[in-house]
Amino acid sequence: MEKLCAAFLLVFSIYANGDAVSKRMIGSFSTGSLEAWETIEFESVTDYRLVKNESAMVLLSTSEASASGLINKQKVDIQKYPFLNWRWRANKKHSPMMEQTKEGDDYVARIYVLASDGWFFWNIKAINYIWSSQSIKGASWPNAYAPENSKMIALRTSNDEAGVWYSEKRNVFEDLKQWLGKDIEKIDAIAIMTDSDDSASSASAMYGDIYFSSE
Numbered sequence: 672m673e674k675l676c677a678a679f680l681l682v683f684s685i686y687a688n689g690d691a692v693s694k695r696m697i698g699s700f701s702t703g704s705l706e707a708w709e710t711i712e713f714e715s716v717t718d719y720r721l722v723k724n725e726s727a728m729v730l731l732s733t734s735e736a737s738a739s740g741l742i743n744k745q746k747v748d749i750q751k752y753p754f755l756n757w758r759w760r761a762n763k764k765h766s767p768m769m770e771q772t773k774e775g776d777d778y779v780a781r782i783y784v785l786a787s788d789g790w791f792f793w794n795i796k797a798i799n800y801i802w803s804s805q806s807i808k809g810a811s812w813p814n815a816y817a818p819e820n821s822k823m824i825a826l827r828t829s830n831d832e833a834g835v836w837y838s839e840k841r842n843v844f845e846d847l848k849q850w851l852g853k854d855i856e857k858i859d860a861i862a863i864m865t866d867s868d869d870s871a872s873s874a875s876a877m878y879g880d881i882y883f884s885s886e
Contacts, residue, residue, distance in 0.1 A: 740864035
């Protein structure tokens with residue numbers, strides 16, 4: 672199945688959003704809202720739903736040999752708001768697999784940042800912040816399905832515990848600059864995916880609120 676970033680890149684379109692605030696909210700799951708999130712469906716569908724966890728609403732993903740995601744098409748000025756903030760938790764992790772291959776390109780949790788590097792769909796670039804099953808923390812590599820357009824960065828690994836919330840903060844502006852060798856002023860969308868189709872296995876995760884900040 673032609674999936675993953677390649678599919679996100681093909682269906683992705685540029686949306687404008689000009690609000691200037693101190694914090695740019697992307698996913699306000701704690702308010703019980705999935706506003707602005709669209710489903711990207713493949714042959715089999717990962718289930719995403721809002722649930723209460725530890726007195727707060729979060730997004731629960733459950734994948735059974737499936738791969739689909741949610742995308743929020745929202746422009747954000749990452750020169751003004753360079754830091755992407757979120758928290759996530761693995762409920763059921765993948766067994767170790769060769770993630771640099773198509774056969775092992777499954778992740779219990781991932782967040783995509785998509786940015787335009789030109790006028791055509793093949794100029795869309797995606798950084799994937801992932802929960803890895805096999806790689807070491809901080810490792811990065813080209814995505815197996817879209818090596819020219821998508822970069823994987825392992826933030827969590829098999830050494831990080833299931834059932835535990837972890838908070839993340841990434842300087843997206845610097846990550847894109849390091850990868851592409853130039854300044855990218857705006858990102859155009861954020862996407863979430865929990866998938867297990869390539870390995871025909873199962874996985875589950877939770878995602879907390881997602882937002883950009885200036886510091």
